[in-house]
Amino acid sequence: MTATDLAPIAERAAAPADAPVPTGTDGLTWRPLTRDDVPALTRLVTAVEEAESAPYRTSAEEIDDEFDGAWKDHARDTLAGVDADGVIRAYARVNQPPGDARVVRAFLDGCVDPQWRGRGIGRQVLAWETARGRQRLAASGKDLPGRLAVFVHDNAETTIRLLRASGFTPARYYAEMRRPLDVELPPVDVPPGLRIVPWTPELDEQVRLAHNEAFADHWGSEPRTADEWAQGRSMFAPTWSFVAIDDATGEVAGYLLSSRFEHDWPVIGYKAGYTDLLGVRRAWRGRRLAAALLATVMVAYRADGMDMAELGVDTANQSGAHRLYEGLGYAVFHSSTMFSIEL
Structure with missing residues (x-):
């Protein structure tokens, strides 16, 4: 079914x-989140990640970073449940x-303090998120297929049960992969006519456009505006980011952008460089440019x-990324799932 066959999004949403x-939540009062809540929100998210044995800390x-973005309406799209002592015990956010x-x-994104679970708070938080998500879809005015989406790592059993009970079903599966660096590295075989250069701010807009093109045929990917592209870069590692340039045209053929999650290293027990985005434009595929960027x-x-x-990978990615990574020595160490309601 194409978008033109669908009822208006305002109707489907x-x-x-x-x-x-939420009501009747043991004395919690509810209000929007503000940037002043970052320390308290960090404490809450850390408590949840520890309880669920997540292999990272936010x-x-x-x-x-999540408070950046001119398109976001935090007053209407966020919610915090605050106890009598002013401690945030639950939150919800829609983007x-x-x-x-x-x-x-x-x-949809949110959680409940592990000490406050089992009281029906999570169910009500998800109900609010779902309702607000439907409102945002309806207000978009885009008569396209619609999706309410939640990402959850596979250790979060309580959240997964709640999502299933609320009508969400698994839509896509993701894997986190890693490769040791104390063994022989693959050769850096740059395809003829191309060169790999360090990322620079001057190249960034070309990289954004290259990314939108490279991922146009990837499930779940949508074009990123300049505002979206710039958001969420606190962990960006410029010295670990590279761009492949076509010598003949000067065009960006591919790119690899990295992050440095140094705060995760005590949790995982080793130091790691993380590849956030890796893409090759269609005209330059089939030449092992992605392998050269990774090397x-x-x-x-x-x-x-x-x-x-x-790095992370969509396990159903039809570009063969999973096979590429395995061939370069990466192995899966963690998994997560995107649950959705398709509209």
């Missing part, structure tokens, strides 16, 4: 007039990215004393 703010800088052009998406960044990671190279 079935948005309620009001999102139901830093205060990353949580602060509808402005660049969506094939599927209009509302991402290049492995050299950079090891030169800076990293023990592992890490």
Whole structure:
């Protein structure tokens, strides 16, 4: 079914007039989140990640990043449950990215303090998120397929049960992979006519456009506006990021952008460089440019004393990325799932 065969998004979203703010939640009061909440929100998210044995910790800088983005309406799209002592015990957040052009998406994010679980708070938080997500989809005015989406790592059994009970079903599966750097690295075989150069701010807009093109045929990917592209870069590692340039045209053929999650290293027990984004434009595919970019960044990671190279992959990616990574020595060490309601 194409977008033109669908009923208007405002009809399919079935948005309620009001999102139901949780009630009867043991004295919690509910209000929107603000940037002043970053320290308290970090404490809450850390408590949840510890309880669920997540192989990472979300830093205060990353949580602060979420308040960036001119398209976001924090007063209407966030919620915090605060106890009598002023401690945030639960939160919810909805994000509808402005660049969506094939599927209009509302991402739902939230959690409940492990000490406050079993009281029905999570169910009500998810109900609010779902209602607000439907409102955001309806208000988008984009008569495209719609999606309410939640990402959850596979250790979060309580959250997964709640999602299933609330009508969400698994839509996509993801794997985190890593490769040791204390063994022989693959050769950096750059395809003829191309050169790999360090990322620079001057190249960044070309990289954004290259990314939008490279991922146009990837499930779940949507074009990123300049505002979206710039958001969430507190962990960005410029010296671990590279761009492949076509010598004949000067065009960006591919790119690899990395992050440095130094706060995770005590949790995982080793130092790692993380490949956030890797893409090759269609005209340059089939020449092992992605392998050359990965080999290049492995050299950079090891030169800076990293023990592992890490990245994430959509396990159903039809570009063969999973096979490429395995062929370069990466192995899965963690998994997560995107649950959704498709509209």
